[in-house]
């Protein structure tokens with residue numbers, strides 16, 4: 497990017513007053529929740545500026561600060577693009593550098609919502625049970641010290657300060673792809689709070705609110721070449737643009753802290769957010785239909801040598817595979833939200849995957865599989881088996897994940913596996929000799945698989961594992977029919 501380009505600056509006036517703290521200021525939230533919230537404020541008013549918090553790295557703060565915390569959201573349709581300058585972020589704090597500033601902001605009076613996109617692993621829970629992982633090193637620290645390091649630690653310590661100051665709690669609005677994410681984060685917060693101070697836990701339970709949400713928009717990581725291309729187009733320097741597809745959906749349970757009355761939340765319903773009493777059916781649909789096939793295509797596509805999801809579904813064998821997966825294994829496994837036609841939803845998903853302007857890497861989606869598999873794939877398999885249906889397609893996807901976490905692709909090249917359990921998974925796979933032993937070793941990881949499911953799927957996974965290694969992805973998928 498030429499050094500002499502001017503920085504982006506605010507065009508819509510001074511930064512709004514903050515009403516929200518957002519933990520985990522990644523590309524997804526900046527392309528999804530932040531845009532909805534900005535639109536809601538433009539439409540209906542309110543003080544809903546967002547203080548972003550990066551838990552670990554200062555990069556986002558350092559990129560956004562010189563450009564007054566504004567950035568470009570670049571919408572990439574199959575046939576064209578549009579640009580929006582987003583001005584809702586009022587500042588960015590880096591928790592690791594200054595946890596006190598983060599807590600003080602979360603505990604300040606005008607903050608009524610703390611939203612989160614900290615990824616699955618950021619909740620420090622056990623993915624198989626959904627409960628707080630009390631042995632997690634960050635949780636052990638947060639029990640000992642008042643300045644936290646984990647997302648649950650920040651929520652609990654900030655709520656503790658609000659209670660001490662006589663302020664109502666904030667609403668905790670989780671926007672991560674976890675099943676019943678509101679109930680999950682509530683359980684984690686109450687458990688941690690209870691270990692610190694049982695009265696605090698009772699207060700949070702009575703007055704706190706944890707609406708569940710379903711979030712959807714495909715937002716691949718921004719690459720250096722995307723930044724260059726945008727600068728060439730606009731003539732401005734934007735170190736942190738976000739690139740996203742046109743589609744978006746946000747379904748939110750309308751359960752916000754009552755003490756704030758009508759000021760408890762932005763007017764999200766006015767800008768197309770679906771405000772509902774219960775999100776569970778939407779969550780099931782999205783986690784199983786979208787994220788379940790995304791992960792399946794990520795492992796199989798990666799092993800087939802494809803870099804992106806759109807390249808993967810351009811292969812007719814993988815396209816047929818994913819369509820059959822929806823029809824035969826995923827759609828029969830759950831009850832859809834009222835009035836939703838799942839076949840049409842699947843068709844729309846396929847079109848979204850095929851959008852060639854969105855370069856969503858299989859490697860990116862393959863990350864953190866140990867945290868993603870239970871809610872994306874294993875629940876579907878469990879429900880099908882209980883109803884007497886087999887899951888050959890999802891079984892093949894799980895076997896592909898097993899090969900992937902073994903760290904060597906089908907051509908013998910190393911895989912850069914990113915996962916909190918990466919070392920453990922690789923050690924288990926390496927220590928076992930035969931495919932059958934490798935599959936059994938990986939199935940024994942009880943943070944991911946329960947013993948019953950493991951015993952039900954072991955033989956099928958072993959067969960798929962052997963076939964994938966011997967014949968390659970396309971042949972195995974073709975034989976599935």
Ligand code: CS2
Pocket residue numbers: 673711712713714715786787790791860861862
């Ligand atoms: C993807 C999701 O990276 C992943 O694991 O499956 O980020 C996906 O793109 C979003 O959930 C779409 O809403």
